[in-house]
Amino acid sequence: MIHFAIIGCGHIAKKHVEAIRNTPGAALIAVCDTNPQRVEEYVREYGVQGYTDLSDMLKNPDIHVVNVCTPSGLHAPLAVAGADAGKHVVVEKPIALTLEDADRIIAACKRNKVKLAVVHPNRFRPAIVELKKALDEQQFGKLSHANATVRWNRNQEYYDQAAWRGTKALDGGVLLNQAIHNLDLLTWLMGEAAELSAFNETRLRNIESEDVSAGIVRFANGALGIIEAAVTVYPSNIEESIAIFGEKASVKISGTSANRIEYWRMAGVSEEETNELIEKVNADPLGKPGHQCLIEDMVQAILDDRTPVVSGEDGRAALKLILDMCEASDCKQVTTLRG
Template sequence: MVNFAIVGCGHIAKKHAEAIQKANGADLLAVCDTDPSKMREFIDLYNIEGYVNLEDLLKNNEVDVVNICTPSGFHASIAVSVAEAKKHIVVEKPIAMTLEDTDLMIDACRKNNVKLSVVHPNRFRPVMIKLKETMDKQELGKLSHANATVRWNRNQEYYDQAGWRGTKEYDGGVLMNQAIHNLDLILWLMGDVEEVYSMEATRLRNIESEDVSTGVIRFKNGALGVIEAATTIYPNNLEETISVFGETGSVKIGGKTASLVEHWNVENMNDEETIDIIETVKADPIGKPGHECIIEDMVEAVTEDREPIVTGLDGRKALELVLAFYESAKTNRPIKIN
């Protein structure tokens, strides 16, 4: 068994705890939070230890992996301490709030020979796996462009749950918090980015960061991309879509959580193959929950001594894209990404 501990006992920690309990080869040993009351539910439910001090948790030699579920602005300092204690890391998205902090995390993990995985679970959705396989075989031909749309609702009550929500230092806006998953998917599917241009606004929510953002991308392969993200949609989540268009294929993945095939037309796939993809996805659109996949992947990465599927570098690329959008919106000019 690979033993896990969770730092930060807020809402997302519940998903991590459930995933660890269900994942093959994983066991939850402990939680840590500066507020003892937030740990109580976890301690009672799972019969595990609770720590109010990170240093004390890291002295527990039975803990192999630490899952960081704190507000994003605290990820880097915690991760460096965890890496120096020779424990592997699963960190919630975004990996950090700045590239400087991200590089500190990656360097600390490299120096201490520990694994670093970033929670971008949408890669594990059945339809995304199939789309990635199709694109890796170059069955869409020369790529024209791609589109990522997040039209969701996060009302003021959501942001008022905690003082850090919607702040630039600890949370970020719709790009950093919600759409970063979609940016990770776009990078995973389309490759590295050369240049971006973006506009953003804070229209309806009383927060420091943006609640609506639009932007365009030029990928290094010459294809273009369009990003639209908002938490201002009335009254509930409307849609999350990923579309990719190429010389010999067009695919649109949609629904409220980008998990269903809305369009799939690939030149070298016959009708039977296409229908099979659509019906297979429809029968089980979510598959194994993404957090559970992330945990099982970390277990295998530790036991097989390999890199996790979603690495620290992957997390850095997604963050770099968000920050480039922010810089473009602030300066009203295109931003090159090296």
């Protein structure tokens, strides 16, 4: 039995609790938060040990894995502390807010010979699994371009719920908070970006970070990418989608959270086979919860002594794309058009 502990008893921690409780071979035995009331709620509801001091919890030899579920800007010191205590680490997205902090986490886990997984659960959705398989099997041929789109609403009340939301020090904007799962898919499916240009703006929300972003990418393989991310969509979420186009295939995965096949056409695949695949995926578009898939994989990675399927380097790649977009936007190297 692999014993887990959660650091940070906020909203996202509930998903980790359910994922751990639903994973064979895993057990939640402890939680830690600086808020004693939150700790007491978890202790009472789940029958776990509660801590308000992280160093005390990390001394517990029965804990094998710590799940970091705090605001993003706190990930690095907590993940490093967990690794230095000899615990495997699961860290919520984004892995960190800077590449330096991401590298600190990765280095600490390597130094202490512990596993590191980053929470990018969208990779496990049935439609995305099928898309990745088609790409790996070269069914697209030469790639033309890809689109990654997040058209969501996060109103001012959402940001006013907690002082850290929308801040550059602890949260980030639409790219680091909402769009990072989609951009993780983009880098996972299309590979490393070689060139990019981007515009980030804070148009409608009273926050430090951007609430809308648009970017263009040239990947190392020569294909192009178009990125659109916004939390300014009125009045509610419209879509999260990823589309990939090649000489032999066109696919768009859409829905409000990139989980349904909207379009799927591939050379050499009959209409009947295509419709069967679409019907199968769209009948259960979410599949097994992604957080549970990640916890199951961490358990198996420990037992098999292998790297988790969503590694620290994977988390770093998505972060790097976003930070490169932010840098490109700050540089403002653009052509001003005149009439």
